[in-house]
Amino acid sequence: MKLLFVNACVRPQSRTLALCKEYIRLLSEQCDVEITEIDPIKSDMRSFSYEMLVQRDKDIADNDFSSDRYFAAKAFAEADAILIGAPYWDCSFPSSVKVFFEHICVNSLTFRYEKGECVSMCRARQLCYITTAGGYIGDKNSAESYIRDMCVMFGIEKASFFSAEGIDIYGNDTEAILEKTRQQIEDSFKKGGVN
């Protein structure tokens, strides 16, 4: 199976990244996994400028996606499953995640319109989103709501969300919270996981 790992974990000591690695380890125990990792920042993905939009419109009109500009969109379209790892920042995810989606939402490459309806051109039917938060997310969860909207757009039927919360709160047992989330990820594999 082809897994696209969108790694939006910024810090080298990222706790979110550690949970993502655990997810990948568990998945690799279950099946052969070919991983494509995209770090939107290291890949130098930039927020769209007017010039970039004009170029993209031209490429769409020409149906020419041969440019490297579309490497992320192609990887997204070809993946069987998507894993997104992103820390909880400012009540959401780092802006690099939004920039990643700007780059992969390409008309005629990852989706198209049929009779006015948006139709996915992507293979993936499952997505896992892993985050860690210093405090508690509660109902301030625009990240999950945005990712769910993207799943609908791309016909991704199964979306799983895991969050380790309150890990920066003084007095909390950070390791125990992370272990509980790790266990929840492991349990999800036992219940069928990704297949």
Ligand SMILES: Cc1cc2nc3c(=O)[nH]c(=O)nc-3n(C[C@H](O)[C@H](O)[C@H](O)COP(=O)(O)O)c2cc1C
């Ligand atoms: C730029 C930035 C913004 C953050 N915003 C929030 C926030 O809105 N709410 C919160 O509970 N924690 C916030 N935090 C704390 C992180 O959610 C927490 O430290 C998280 O575990 C970082 O993940 P990492 O270890 O994978 O880098 C923020 C941290 C940073 C660096």
